[in-house]
Amino acid sequence: LHDARRAARVDASGAFVAPAEQDRALWDGGRIGEGRTALERAMVLRRPGPYQIKAAIAALHTEQPPDWAEIAELYAALARFEPTPVVELNRAVAVGFASGPRAGLAVLAPLLGDAALARYVPLHAAHADLLLRAGSPAAASEAYARAIALSANDVQRAELERRRARIAT
Numbered sequence: 477l478h479d480a481r482r483a484a485r486v487d488a489s490g491a492f493v494a495p496a497e498q499d500r501a502l503w504d505g506g507r508i509g510e511g512r513t514a515l516e517r518a519m520v521l522r523r524p525g526p527y528q529i530k531a532a533i534a535a536l537h538t539e540q541p542p543d544w545a546e547i548a549e550l551y552a553a554l555a556r557f558e559p560t561p562v563v564e565l566n567r568a569v570a571v572g573f574a575s576g577p578r579a580g581l582a583v584l585a586p587l588l589g590d591a592a593l594a595r596y597v598p599l600h601a602a603h604a605d606l607l608l609r610a611g612s613p614a615a616a617s618e619a620y621a622r623a624i625a626l627s628a629n630d631v632q633r634a635e636l637e638r639r640r641a642r643i644a645t
Contacts (some may be wrong), residue, residue, distance in 0.1 A: 477534035478508035492635040544574035577609035
């Protein structure tokens with residue numbers, strides 16, 4: 477399911493393309509079908525585990541629009557198997573889309589003080605996005621600056637810089 481979207485993740489110049497902005501015509505429908513079939517076979521077994529939950533989340537991301545409330549619930553279920561800060565970060569993002577940016581920020585808040593995530597670029601990028609959507613552009617710009625400073629990936633850094641630049645315009 478993840479691989480099915482590979483061709484749409486970057487544009488012709490190599491710049492990152494956010495999932496919501498991807499050209500769905502570039503997604504491999506055959507791979508999506510294959511992934512959904514595998515997920516359905518696993519669900520029939522009625523023994524959910526972390527891989528099945530991750531596959532269900534990936535399948536929901538192929539829907540238009542994604543069911544963010546269900547994705548948030550699946551991340552909560554995944555946390556029972558993998559109680560990690562990264563799973564909680566992903567849940568915060570999903571909650572932010574399902575219930576609004578302030579709800580996402582409430583889930584994200586404890587993670588900002590987690591030393592294990594202090595240098596984790598996706599945390600600061602998600603924080604910036606939620607802050608911007610919540611109407612706090614100055615704070616969002618600061619969070620993007622932190623993410624940019626931590627990023628060692630040129631494509632990622634360019635995307636974060638693009639997002640931060642859009643705040644000023």
